[in-house]
Amino acid sequence: MPSDRINRVRSTTTLVVSVCALGCTNLSRVVEPQRVSISSEAEELAKHCRFSEAIAVLEGHPDAMQSDLDSEVLLAALYSDVGNGPKALDLLRQASFAQNEPYCWLIRAGTEGQVQSYAAARKSLAMAYSVGASTALIEGLYGEIELSRGDLRNAETHLTSALEREPTLTGSLYNLGILRVKQKRMVDAAARVRQSWDLGERNSEQIRTDPDLEELRQRHLLDDLSASPRSNAK
Numbered sequence: 001m002p003s004d005r006i007n008r009v010r011s012t013t014t015l016v017v018s019v020c021a022l023g024c025t026n027l028s029r030v031v032e033p034q035r036v037s038i039s040s041e042a043e044e045l046a047k048h049c050r051f052s053e054a055i056a057v058l059e060g061h062p063d064a065m066q067s068d069l070d071s072e073v074l075l076a077a078l079y080s081d082v083g084n085g086p087k088a089l090d091l092l093r094q095a096s097f098a099q100n101e102p103y104c105w106l107i108r109a110g111t112e113g114q115v116q117s118y119a120a121a122r123k124s125l126a127m128a129y130s131v132g133a134s135t136a137l138i139e140g141l142y143g144e145i146e147l148s149r150g151d152l153r154n155a156e157t158h159l160t161s162a163l164e165r166e167p168t169l170t171g172s173l174y175n176l177g178i179l180r181v182k183q184k185r186m187v188d189a190a191a192r193v194r195q196s197w198d199l200g201e202r203n204s205e206q207i208r209t210d211p212d213l214e215e216l217r218q219r220h221l222l223d224d225l226s227a228s229p230r231s232n233a234k
Helices: 005-009 012-021 033-047 051-059 069-081 085-094 102-114 118-130 135-149 152-165 170-182 186-198 204-209 211-218
Strands: none
Touching (some): 033 051, 085 102, 102 118, 135 152, 152 170, 170 186, 186 211
16 A cells, blocks of 8 residues: 555545535435435445445445446545555546536545646646635645645645635644644644544544654654544544
8 A cells, every 4th residue: 555645644535525515516416315325325434434445335336326426536535545546546537527526626636646746736726726626625735735745835835825714624734733743843733633633534543653643642642542443533
């Protein structure tokens, strides 16, 4: 499994949920009851960081997924979350009918960042902007890309801009926490990670294993989070 920073610091499925919360889409908008049920079941598993199980649910019902953009994009996000960026990108490219959907471009940009295709990620963010994506989410993803590249100054500019627009973006809060670790601002770093956790980004395995949080773990600033069950996402 790749250890790319993008996959470690943000759940792509969380991005999907953030997009929904900001009114860009609705993962259960399809009218067929079976499709709604399958998509909702997979989304619920993903909220609890059970990504592989969510993939199995979606792939186990190909008929329900056929021509269902939301389920296809959710599946792509899940593959990104388990570290299979190439598979995620293949799924997104096949969704040719999604060219005018902002959330598809946002997820594509995040996944391209995961595989370190930074130029492609920027182009996807430009496309997301052109079709009306949330500026807060675009700024957050730009910050994530810059953090991955090691440009802390630009990363901070974009992440703070994202959070000024939408203070509840859990991925941007988590990424800002990692940025603060790199700036040796450990108390603030732990506070940002805790904010992300309190807002629903509750992945205790990530807290225990993310290399970027090692200094916080050494200082025992996240002991209660790392000792929590696998996930308790809201």
